[in-house]
Amino acid sequence: MRLPEPVYKLIACQFLWRTLFCISIAAITWLGFTSEPYPIPSAASDKVNHLLAFMELAILTRLGWPRLGLMPPLLVLTGFGLALELGQSITPWRDFALSDLLADVIGILLGYGLMTMFFRFTAARPAA
Numbered sequence: 163m164r165l166p167e168p169v170y171k172l173i174a175c176q177f178l179w180r181t182l183f184c185i186s187i188a189a190i191t192w193l194g195f196t197s198e199p200y201p202i203p204s205a206a207s208d209k210v211n212h213l214l215a216f217m218e219l220a221i222l223t224r225l226g227w228p229r230l231g232l233m234p235p236l237l238v239l240t241g242f243g244l245a246l247e248l249g250q251s252i253t254p255w256r257d258f259a260l261s262d263l264l265a266d267v268i269g270i271l272l273g274y275g276l277m278t279m280f281f282r283f284t285a286a287r288p289a290a
Contacts, residue, residue, distance in 0.1 A: 163284050173286050179226035186222060187242070190215050194246045197255040212265035213272070216243060220273025232274055239270050 172178070193215075216239060223235040243266035250256035281287060 165284050165286060170286060173225065176226050176228070179222050183219065183222040183226050186215075186219055190219070191246065194250060195253060195256070197253070208259075209261060209265040212243075212262050213269040216266040216269030217273035217276070218269075220270040221277055224274060224277040235274075236267075236270055240267055243267070 219239055219242075220235065223230070223239065227235070240263070243263050247258045247260075247263055251258035
């Protein structure tokens, strides 16, 4: 499937994806530690929130740093998820959940899988 040329240019805009990645990291960190009710719509299940957040991070990582492959982002993003869980364990309003970390890893793998399928079926290639 051939995409319009502006879409290819957008896919190649690594600065945009890296900026969105940094904003997402900041937002996810804030949401992970706030004691306030979420000011944004969220899923009924905390596990779905984790899965979606880390799927987004994986997609942004794939677009922003296309040469990395899977393992470095998997390790770094899983480490970020672990750091969030450990940080939450010392707050009075959150706690550590290994199942949240598992949802993070599944989200990372799904995000990378979706991007792999997207690139395969659209003839789009991430910038080198």
